[in-house]
Amino acid sequence: MIESNPAQYIIQSEEKSDSKPTDTSHWPLLLKDYSKMNIKKTQFNPILDAGYSPLHRPIQEHINYGTINIDKPSNPSSHEVVSWIKRIVGAEKTGHSGTLDPKVTGNLIVCLNRATRLVKSQQNQPKEYITVMKLHGPVEGGRKAINEALQTLTGAVFQRPPIQSAVKRQLRIRSIYQNTLLEYDEKRGLVVFSIQCEAGTYVRTLCVHLGLILGVGAHMEELRRVATGNITEEDNLVTLHDLLDACWLMKNKKQEWYIRQVIDPCEVLLAAGSSRMNRQMGGGGYKRIVVKDTAVNALCYGAKLMVQGVLRYDNAVGDDRKEVIVLITTKGEAIALAFASMSASQIETAEFGIAAVLKRVIMDRNVYPRRWGLGPTALLIRKMIESGELDKYGRVTDKTPFNFKYVDFGGVSSNEQGQWAKGSAQPSTVESTNPSKRTREEDNYSE
CATH class of the missing domain: 3.30.2350.10 (Pseudouridine synthase)
Incomplete structure (x- = not known):
């Protein structure tokens, strides 16, 4: 467990990309060796009052995003062990990394609440x-x-x-x-x-x-x-008695240190391991893309990651488009698992485009503030919704101005120069002119 100032392990915005690199070999979890990652941008707007370093989350958040490397005893089934852990911790949801027969002992990774979104990926690990x-x-x-x-x-x-x-x-x-x-x-x-x-x-x-x-x-x-996968019996393996004692200390003595040692943040499942198995099979861990703080909440709502939101990325990211990567914040939090849509060289040269498509969102919504819907068109639509010119979903109504409904297909500058001024009478009510919808209707009619 690393005990230090949480602000110490945050990627900072820099004015120059040629500044002296920081030694990050001792940084925890997904931020380890981040200074060796390729740099897309060094300047960004940090949001310091949102999110937490994985090792310094409040205790309830720590449990909510927690995983336990439990030493399964002989005789009880894996499902029995998981149900006991659920009752001891008071978790809403639990899941495990792969069933062990009742007589089999050893490493059983149990995920709690939000961390259960990583269960499927862990079940497929070697x-x-x-x-x-x-x-x-x-x-x-x-x-x-x-x-x-x-x-x-x-x-x-x-x-x-x-x-x-x-x-x-x-x-x-x-x-x-x-x-x-x-x-x-x-x-x-x-x-x-x-x-x-x-x-x-x-x-x-x-x-x-x-x-x-x-x-x-x-x-x-x-x-x-x-x-x-990355987790071995040497990586903080605990017993059911350890977990029971840690929860008792937290509930009765208000002491958090023990349960923080027993329950790990979910990022340990995604970070590169140091075990013999990982060294033999290529080092383990997911390839990473560091995302701007202002883009985090949009990803939590399911948006695709655009190149404009990328800060840093690993060397071999995107070489295999079917390989799962992890999107992380500047504080080292796991946002989502994703598939890269661009290779590292394409991300380096591209100014626009989709860098990654989400596979599984891990982080809760609204942990970071919303940063979309602030452009001129979005603000106009919001104003028209408030005035009743659009319905609450932003759809066209009878009160919507004609100029807002009209879609210019001819490249003309005004309605008078458009198709309604070419001899055809202007309709009294005009429905939404979605070009794809209109084309389909015309095609069906012509058939």
Whole structure:
């Protein structure tokens, strides 16, 4: 936990882009190494009285955007553990990163309230397990044969869920990224190995297949999950007792320090991890685009991110248009998950256009103030709504002035020079002249 002044970890507006870069290698979460990001603009209008640094949110906001890396005990199901956490914390909504069988222990990421919007992305993250496998007989070749069998079952493999599974038992393909033999006890017939795999892989089925390859038969004796995506059991893993004690201290003693250590901000799920699994699989973490404070609330309402709202962006952003990226504020808050519509080189040179399209909004609306609807046309429409010349939705009524209804298709400067002055009588009432609607009606009539 970083204890410091929240204002210390905010991207500041600068007059010159060639100023000496700040060392940001120690900055928290999504702002780490932000000084290495490409710069689109350095000057912007900061909104300092809106939003919070993820590590310094008020306690209720901290819980509202919180995630818990819980150490699931053996015997209760994942859904039971999540329901207990929901009752202990008093959360309205909870979700988890992927179901563990009742006898399986280890890393289970539980998201609270607004953070549940990240559950789907976490369920699809790769997983890492430590497995104890029981062999049904002695293996010819010993440790070498087991190593070869483990290497055989890497890459894409066919699997059918075991009988104990609650899902439909149909054949499917799952990717095994790496199998590593950790220990082999020949006398007891026990094998301990680690597996890095795609979400939805059944290790129980994998152990059965290993037994068939070795020619002696085998079954899974014990299983523990040690990593989900960027989060490992080394990253603030807590027990249910820790959570219960932290909530008791907060409710009865008004002490927040313990619950802030137990519950992490949701940004930890999106930031680059430092675990062995992340280093082997490319570093982990989402590519980032830093957004102007004045554009944040529009994104929370579902608007597309325009190039004019971009401040900084990672090098490889947009190289793969199907890759999910994260949009963040200058304070390091996660705004939304998105798909980049431009590559890094296009963002650098473009002055107009759509930089990213939203996939999932994370931040609540109106955390930042509204900054749209302040142009001359928007102000005129607002004034006409107040005077009754437009209805409350801004649509045309009988009281709407004719000049406001008319859409000039001919490039002329006035109505007198337009189509109504070319011999046809001006209609007494004119409906909304949406050009696309008019074209469709004329096309249908001509058919």
